[in-house]
Amino acid sequence: MVEIGHFALVLAFALALVQSAVPLAGARSGNDRLMAVGGPVTIAGFALVALAFAVLTISYARSDFSVANVWENSHSLKPMLFKITGTWGNHEGSMLLWVLILTFFGALVAVFGSNLPASLRATVLSVQGWIGAAFLLFILATSNPFARLSPAPIEGQDLNPVLQDIGLAIHPPLLYLGYVGFSICFSFSVAALIDGRIDASWARWVRPWTLGAWAFLTGGIAMGSYWAYYELGWGGFWFWDPVENASFMPWLAGTALLHSAIVMEKRSALKIWTLLLAILTFSLSLLGTFLVRSGVLTSVHAFATDPSRGIFILCILTLFIGGSLALFALRAPTLAAGGLFHPISREGALVLNNLFLTTAAATVLVGTLYPLLVEALSGDKISVGAPFFNLTFGPLMAPLLVLVPFGPLLAWKRGDVLAAAQRLMTAFAGALLAVMVTLLFVDGASVLAALGIGLATWIVLGALTDLAVKAGVGTAPFATVLRRLAGLPRSMFGTTLAHLGLGLTTLGVVGVMAFQTENILAMKPGQTTGISGYTLRFQDIVPVQGPNYTERRARFTLLDAGGRARGEILSSKRFYPVRQMPTTEAGIRTLGVSQLYVSIGDDTADGGLVVRIWWKPFVTLIWGGALAMMAGGAVSLFDRRLRIGAPARRRRALQPQAVAP
Amino acid sequence: MRRSGTLAAIVLAFACWSGPALALLPGEALGDPALEARARALSAELRCMVCQNQSIDLSDADLAHDLRILVRERLMAGDSDQQVLDYVVSRYGEFVLLKPRFNLRNAMLWGTPLVLLFCGGLLVMVVARARREVAPAALDADESAALDDILRR
Numbered sequence: 001m002v003e004i005g006h007f008a009l010v011l012a013f014a015l016a017l018v019q020s021a022v023p024l025a026g027a028r029s030g031n032d033r034l035m036a037v038g039g040p041v042t043i044a045g046f047a048l049v050a051l052a053f054a055v056l057t058i059s060y061a062r063s064d065f066s067v068a069n070v071w072e073n074s075h076s077l078k079p080m081l082f083k084i085t086g087t088w089g090n091h092e093g094s095m096l097l098w099v100l101i102l103t104f105f106g107a108l109v110a111v112f113g114s115n116l117p118a119s120l121r122a123t124v125l126s127v128q129g130w131i132g133a134a135f136l137l138f139i140l141a142t143s144n145p146f147a148r149l150s151p152a153p154i155e156g157q158d159l160n161p162v163l164q165d166i167g168l169a170i171h172p173p174l175l176y177l178g179y180v181g182f183s184i185c186f187s188f189s190v191a192a193l194i195d196g197r198i199d200a201s202w203a204r205w206v207r208p209w210t211l212g213a214w215a216f217l218t219g220g221i222a223m224g225s226y227w228a229y230y231e232l233g234w235g236g237f238w239f240w241d242p243v244e245n246a247s248f249m250p251w252l253a254g255t256a257l258l259h260s261a262i263v264m265e266k267r268s269a270l271k272i273w274t275l276l277l278a279i280l281t282f283s284l285s286l287l288g289t290f291l292v293r294s295g296v297l298t299s300v301h302a303f304a305t306d307p308s309r310g311i312f313i314l315c316i317l318t319l320f321i322g323g324s325l326a327l328f329a330l331r332a333p334t335l336a337a338g339g340l341f342h343p344i345s346r347e348g349a350l351v352l353n354n355l356f357l358t359t360a361a362a363t364v365l366v367g368t369l370y371p372l373l374v375e376a377l378s379g380d381k382i383s384v385g386a387p388f389f390n391l392t393f394g395p396l397m398a399p400l401l402v403l404v405p406f407g408p409l410l411a412w413k414r415g416d417v418l419a420a421a422q423r424l425m426t427a428f429a430g431a432l433l434a435v436m437v438t439l440l441f442v443d444g445a446s447v448l449a450a451l452g453i454g455l456a457t458w459i460v461l462g463a464l465t466d467l468a469v470k471a472g473v474g475t476a477p478f479a480t481v482l483r484r485l486a487g488l489p490r491s492m493f494g495t496t497l498a499h500l501g502l503g504l505t506t507l508g509v510v511g512v513m514a515f516q517t518e519n520i521l522a523m524k525p526g527q528t529t530g531i532s533g534y535t536l537r538f539q540d541i542v543p544v545q546g547p548n549y550t551e552r553r554a555r556f557t558l559l560d561a562g563g564r565a566r567g568e569i570l571s572s573k574r575f576y577p578v579r580q581m582p583t584t585e586a587g588i589r590t591l592g593v594s595q596l597y598v599s600i601g602d603d604t605a606d607g608g609l610v611v612r613i614w615w616k617p618f619v620t621l622i623w624g625g626a627l628a629m630m631a632g633g634a635v636s637l638f639d640r641r642l643r644i645g646a647p648a649r650r651r652r653a654l655q656p657q658a659v660a661p
Numbered sequence: 662m663r664r665s666g667t668l669a670a671i672v673l674a675f676a677c678w679s680g681p682a683l684a685l686l687p688g689e690a691l692g693d694p695a696l697e698a699r700a701r702a703l704s705a706e707l708r709c710m711v712c713q714n715q716s717i718d719l720s721d722a723d724l725a726h727d728l729r730i731l732v733r734e735r736l737m738a739g740d741s742d743q744q745v746l747d748y749v750v751s752r753y754g755e756f757v758l759l760k761p762r763f764n765l766r767n768a769m770l771w772g773t774p775l776v777l778l779f780c781g782g783l784l785v786m787v788v789a790r791a792r793r794e795v796a797p798a799a800l801d802a803d804e805s806a807a808l809d810d811i812l813r814r
Contacts, residue, residue, distance in 0.1 A: 362777050363774040370769070383708045384761055385714065396774055
């Protein structure tokens with residue numbers, strides 16, 4: 001049974017080699033038969049990897065401890081959901097998931113790419129084949145998930161308790177759908193370079209993939225952030241941890257790619273830049289995979305640290321990044337430059353967007369790798385942590401965020417800043433009002449915090465202004481406005497939603513960073529304490545027995561300002577005996593868009609319990625905003641022109657129209 | 662006794678990596694709110710040496726606890742923020758700083774955003790200017806006279 005999975009994986013590798021060579025050879029020699037091999041081989045490769053993945057999942061579900069990977073990461077008492085999600089809660093399994101998604105996307109191109117030029121399709125599939133072959137070889141050579149143990153142990157070693165959470169079911173798959181989704185953009189770029197041809201239909205194909213990958217990556221990062229927030233027990237939502245940075249860099253580059261692909265599709269400008277950006281985005285995804293999987297950076301995410309794996313991924317990384325950049329340097333000059341535009345135009349605004357986003361991505365990259373570089377060159381150990389990123393990333397983002405509302409209001413080719421500014425007067429007034437209200441009515445609000453709130457308001461109102469202007473709110477009668485709204489292309493709603501989400505996330509980040517309050521104390525049962533107008537009464541602490549853990553659960557009663565009970569908050573510490581590890585299950589109560597966060601610690605000498613309580617204003621908006629961005633991506637994805645795809649040759653000639661008498 | 666060897670340090674690092682963090686303990690905070698605010702700000706800039714990428718403000722490890730106390734002692738003794746940081750660096754090395762110093766070795770780190778933004782901006786401007794020169798030149802006197810002539814008809 002398990003060996004079937006192993007065989008399937010080896011076969012998939014062999015097919016990936018065929019996929020790497022045959023369609024490409026066909027495309028270069030103009031041989032239709034060879035090109036036609038690409039589709040079936042890709043689909044078969046996906047089926048085989050899916051089979052291997054299914055076999056591993058079944059081994060986990062059945063707790064088959066004769067498989068070393070299952071023994072290392074599972075336990076028979078673990079709830080079924082965590083047995084299944086545990087499949088990718090380890091190095092080998094997560095690499096298999098990575099390849100599964102890669103081959104899945106390849107198969108999608110094979111199935112839905114019939115309207116692509118045959119040679120482009122064949123070349124794209126071959127490039128996907130290279131990536132697939134490299135990673136399948138990596139799995140087979142260094143990280144085989146199907147290795148057996150003999151004799152089989154009776155019981156497994158359990159999964160890291162921190163990972164025994166619903167977050168593991170959602171966060172890695174979403175993140176990988178994003179990471180690996182950019183591989184398609186990469187393959188299209190490399191194919192365009194090999195073909196030496198790039199046009200608007202290329203952009204029409206690349207844009208939905210970028211959108212999809214970006215939306216998944218947004219969701220994945222947000223989910224990871226929320227998971228860390230509730231699981232790690234100190235209520236932080238972003239730590240600038242190297243692994244977080246590894247997923248954030250492709251996101252920044254992908255966001256830039258998303259915007260430059262619009263310019264390329266609509267105005268066929270920025271072609272070469274878009275191509276480079278697509279290559280860089282996937283390169284950053286590969287780099288992220290390397291950083292996480294090699295363990296060169298110490299991090300909470302590093303399940304496995306094994307030098308041989310690190311070197312193998314480093315080779316893959318060098319081969320793909322170096323190779324694609326060399327190809328770019330060689331072939332990019334032969335590509336025709338695109339359309340002209342005035343600096344003050346939609347294109348100009350999007351160029352500015354790209355400038356800031358790529359600089360931000362580079363800053364995060366340098367910050368993440370700098371300690372490695374310094375240690376390699378001088379042997380000194382230095383740290384680059386949150387204070388550095390806050391100090392550099394913040395000022396880089398602020399001007400970009402100020403400019404966001406202008407972009408969609410500028411015309412293509414030649415825009416009018418003054419007209420755009422006039423339309424944004426209402427949004428500006430709203431932002432100003434928000435600043436003043438914050439300064440006047442919130443105790444201890446700093447000017448910077450007030451400006452942050454104003455900035456967030458500005459983005460939210462600016463996003464809505466764009467829609468309002470296009471629908472003619474204020475100038476046309478209500479019925480016309482509704483009709484116009486219904487007639488607007490979906491991608492326009494997508495833009496509004498995504499920018500709105502960005503504003504909400506900004507509001508959440510500013511709210512928590514500037515106005516969070518905390519209360520740390522030792523409490524005894526019956527005692528009360530106050531935070532931000534609420535009163536918390538510590539009831540008692542009770543032991544609870546879980547399926548594979550023991551728990552100490554503290555119960556608190558929440559009272560509002562009027563003394564009325566507003567329900568219970570449960571906060572606990574769990575202990576997982578197999579791994580001898582504790583976890584925190586924070587007590588979180590959502591009140592409006594803010595949250596009360598209660599986390600408990602150890603007992604004090606005099607019989608009290610250490611309790612930390614935070615009031616986190618607007619905190620849910622951080623992830624709510626990300627969901628809105630994701631929804632914006634999805635709405636855009638279903639825009640008419642992307643549903644229909646690249647223009648295809650009309651199958652039949654139009655019927656001659658009857659001439660009216 | 663617990664922190665008396667490498668093994669203990671490894672155990673600590675492990676507890677810190679996996680375990681729930683509950684950093685600041687009741688009773689650690691200073692009475693003077695201004696001084697305590699400075700202590701918190703400094704704590705966020707100091708790395709917990711036995712943890713994986715956590716500041717001492719967030720870490721539950723004993724070493725972080727000791728460092729938090731140390732920072733507060735120095736502040737009580739009248740040190741400036743910089744003096745506290747210098748003192749901690751003199752004992753633990755530069756690795757302890759989460760915000761690397763501005764010095765020549767870190768020039769590339771701190772310079773990247775500025776240099777990239779500047780060079781990128783310059784590049785965009787140069788390309789835009791080069792492109793604009795391709796745009797049709799203005800009409801000369803004869804041509805505009807001819808155009809006026811046509812328009813007047």
